[in-house]
Amino acid sequence: MLNHTQCHEVLEAETLESGVKGLQDIIDKIEQDDAHKLYCSQCHQAITSLKNKTHIQGQFLHERINPAGFQFLIGCFHQSLGCDVAGQTSMEYTWFDGFHWQQCQCSQCEQAMGWYFSRYNQHFYALIMRHLACK
Numbered sequence: 001m002l003n004h005t006q007c008h009e010v011l012e013a014e015t016l017e018s019g020v021k022g023l024q025d026i027i028d029k030i031e032q033d034d035a036h037k038l039y040c041s042q043c044h045q046a047i048t049s050l051k052n053k054t055h056i057q058g059q060f061l062h063e064r065i066n067p068a069g070f071q072f073l074i075g076c077f078h079q080s081l082g083c084d085v086a087g088q089t090s091m092e093y094t095w096f097d098g099f100h101w102q103q104c105q106c107s108q109c110e111q112a113m114g115w116y117f118s119r120y121n122q123h124f125y126a127l128i129m130r131h132l133a134c135k
């Protein structure tokens, strides 16, 4: 099982470049941890769990910068029951080729949680790691 120290290392990495490598090492170790839920950092509603991790373009974690210059460390999940998908579908500045995106937010407190990407019959949630907590 993933212990809380490891979970915090995953979720609280602030320095992205060094963080991603360290995070990937941890994630590789915890690949089979089904039960570990991840919560909204603001209201602590369950958002998803580590068993929903998915690899997009070969990896779980991605660093991205939006057009406003904000940098995000996002993790990809194939399901996120605690998120509401909101707003219009857009292809503008999409971070994943061929995917449309919509914003998604915590269904309880409405904190921005990341983006829902979809194309054809494929979809995933790209969640902002710093907005997830392990309780």
Ligand SMILES: [Zn+2]
Residues within 6 Å of the ligand: 040, 041, 042, 043, 044, 045, 106, 107, 108, 109, 110, 111
């Ligand atoms: Zn919330």
